Amino acid sequence: MDPLLEKLGVAVEFGKVDKNSPYPPNMKDQDGADELTKEALDSGIKPTSILTESLVPAMDRVGRKFSENKIFVPQMLMSAKAMGAAMNHLKPYFQSGDVKTRGTFIIGTVKGDLHDIGKNLVAMMVEGGGWTIIDLGVDVNEDMFNQTLAENPGAFVGLSALLTTTMANMEVIVQQIKEVNPGTRVLVGGAPLNDDFRAKIGADFYSPDPRGAVEYLNSCVS
Numbered sequence: 001m002d003p004l005l006e007k008l009g010v011a012v013e014f015g016k017v018d019k020n021s022p023y024p025p026n027m028k029d030q031d032g033a034d035e036l037t038k039e040a041l042d043s044g045i046k047p048t049s050i051l052t053e054s055l056v057p058a059m060d061r062v063g064r065k066f067s068e069n070k071i072f073v074p075q076m077l078m079s080a081k082a083m084g085a086a087m088n089h090l091k092p093y094f095q096s097g098d099v100k101t102r103g104t105f106i107i108g109t110v111k112g113d114l115h116d117i118g119k120n121l122v123a124m125m126v127e128g129g130g131w132t133i134i135d136l137g138v139d140v141n142e143d144m145f146n147q148t149l150a151e152n153p154g155a156f157v158g159l160s161a162l163l164t165t166t167m168a169n170m171e172v173i174v175q176q177i178k179e180v181n182p183g184t185r186v187l188v189g190g191a192p193l194n195d196d197f198r199a200k201i202g203a204d205f206y207s208p209d210p211r212g213a214v215e216y217l218n219s220c221v222s
């Protein structure tokens with residue numbers, strides 16, 4: 001792997017946001033995710049390579065260490081911050097694209113769930129695919145989705161959940177959306193989900209990654 005991508009992965013794994021960040025103390029004065037991402041882009045490395053070869057595997061390592069009780073919530077939060085600093089540089093590449101005319105995509109992380117890194121990535125990529133995005137943020141309940149749908153008839157909806165506990169909330173939200181706004185297509189995603197779960201809760205599409213979502217959405221309107 002490119003040594004720069006390796007270094008960036010380490011910065012995200014250990015929560016080094018930028019050069020000025022005092023955390024972690026043993027990486028004092030070293031470049032963080034902010035500088036390293038910029039450097040990687042300047043050196044011609046593709047944004048998708050930065051994401052899939054460096055950032056996403058780093059977050060996977062963070063999750064593994066958390067499961068094994070080797071790190072705790074504050075460390076996980078610093079890693080998320082570092083990932084956010086990296087994503088700020090990638091955003092313009094993923095968001096650029098055609099004029100936004102294909103349709104409207106309402107996205108949110110379901111109620112009870114505060115994880116937004118994956119949801120933000122999906123929003124960026126779908127926007128880059130030519131869609132108007134309404135990002136409702138995290139901890140979003142069925143009423144917020146339905147109200148936004150009422151204001152944007154015909155919009156598609158994306159739900160994200162990262163916790164096994166909030167997957168249950170996803171089921172309620174899908175049911176309510178289908179009841180109040182029949183015909184709405186609902187896409188679901190998040191690390192603990194799979195297509196069996198999607199079928200069980202009556203959602204229309206599941207994808208483990210943003211690309212699948214973009215392809216599905218585009219296929220619905222072409």
Ligand code: B12
Binds near residue numbers: 079080115
């Ligand atoms: C970072 C992180 C946090 C950060 C979140 C910061 C933020 N701004 O998002 C903080 C520290 C806040 C956090 C808190 C908690 N977390 Co946490 N967290 C993680 C971690 C390490 C990474 C998640 C992540 O960002 N991954 C990277 C992104 C890019 O991947 P992704 O989200 O899966 O998204 C991709 C796909 O799933 C898909 N996708 C996602 N959404 C959607 C939607 C649609 C429509 C589509 C099509 C696709 C799609 O596309 C994305 C890009 O490829 C995971 C471990 C892991 N490996 O998942 C644990 C993890 C999810 N957390 C966990 C836990 C337990 C918690 C806490 C309960 C901890 C605690 N004791 O407080 C709290 C819960 C807070 C809450 N109410 O939500 C557990 C969940 C276990 C479970 N089975 O339920 C995990 C799995 C860690 C572990 N191994 O135990 N966490």
